[in-house]
Amino acid sequence: MQPASLSILTPTPLYPAHAGAKNHSLNALRQLSDYYTVDSYCLANQPQTVDWGPLPQWCRDLHAFAPSNPKHRGIDPPAVHLEFSQPMRDYLQQRWATKLPDLLQLEGTTMAQYAPFARHLGLKAIICTVHQVGFVAQWRRLQREKHWKLRARRLAGLLSLWLYEQRALRQCDLLVTLSETDQRTLARWQPKLNIVTVPAGVDLSQWPLCRQPQAPQQVLFVGNYFHPPNVEGALWLAREVWPLVQAQMPEARLMLAGRSPTPEIQQLASATIQVPGTIDDLQAVYRQSRVVAAPIFWGSGVRIKILEGLATGLPLVTTSLAAEGLALKHETHALFAETPQSFAAALVRILRTPRLAEQLGDAGRQLIAQDYDWQAIGRQLAQHYQRLL
Known part of the structure; x- marks a missing residue:
């Protein structure tokens, strides 16, 4: 029996994994490739120069796409705008026209912006890995600021992130947090969401x-x-x-x-x-x-x-x-x-x-x-x- 297919969208190339979130995503992909047929797509300012490292041995399809300015910015946080890519949406819409993946994994809450797009195409199992809860991080940063101008800036960022994450995460069928603290925080605001905690790890x-x-x-x-x-x-x-x-x-x-x-x-x-x-x-x-x-x-x-x-x-x-x-x-x-x-x-x-x-x-x-x-x-x-x- 052919394994189910899993597509993973990441905001940056996963190799080399010099940052914690990239390290986690790369190891998760490696392990999941034992259970699923994996396709991996990332954003990169220079897609043609991406070094895929060991990913070709774990993935069926690998592509990188340049970010592009969204037509409608709204009040979403700047990070969400920076991780929008029309070329990636166009490629996935064409690739998925013949056969949708069984599972879609979005790495980070800012990538949850692609959940409505995937849902519109017919995907029924969308997962978001919550590396951190953005509005919680901003709240803690706000608490440490002393100057009123910086506090006002952090407060604006906090409200923007809170509104975005509340809206975007509702579009996902499963949220995977790395800590029970983050799981409890999200469940407090969104008690109907399907949230589980699976810890980060080390090989x-x-x-x-x-x-x-x-x-x-x-x-x-x-x-x-x-x-x-x-x-x-x-x-x-x-x-x-x-x-x-x-x-x-x-x-x-x-x-x-x-x-x-x-x-x-x-x-x-x-x-x-x-x-x-x-x-x-x-x-x-x-x-x-x-x-x-x-x-x-x-x-x-x-x-x-x-x-x-x-x-x-x-x-x-x-x-x-x-x-x-x-x-x-x-x-x-x-x-x-x-x-x-x-x-x-x-x-x-x-x-x-x-x-x-x-x-x-x-x-x-x-x-x-x-x-x-x-x-x-x-x-x-x-x-x-x-x-x-």
């Missing part, structure tokens, strides 16, 4: 143990700096926390690794702070470090970089919001800290206590193996999808 075969006893006293922060919460977290770590660590451990070093550091991040570079820029082999950086720091104060969804950090076997110091949606316990899998003083104290404690670092690192990696293995997550997704069929 442990791609993430060997990186803890090295001879590693220098280095604290590692990893983040894609296109994502504003990562920029704010890195600045807070370098400006507020690091001087307190240095006062107790002058020999310690901080590395702010990640793609496309902003000028503000680059200016942090000093004798004790490294800003290496884009690094293709993150595992090498983990092997050079003693502890992972992940201070994040706003956003929604699950932070893939925390899962990857735990997979390496390094101890983690993070904030409660950054660990939202993950089964992490303070003093068991990681240390939680919210203020510069407590965060610095947690980092120094780990750097000075190798036994604690080992215990936290082992517990974190064991948690990943038990609860966040991608093969098990792929089975969960397929089971939910089958119910739609």
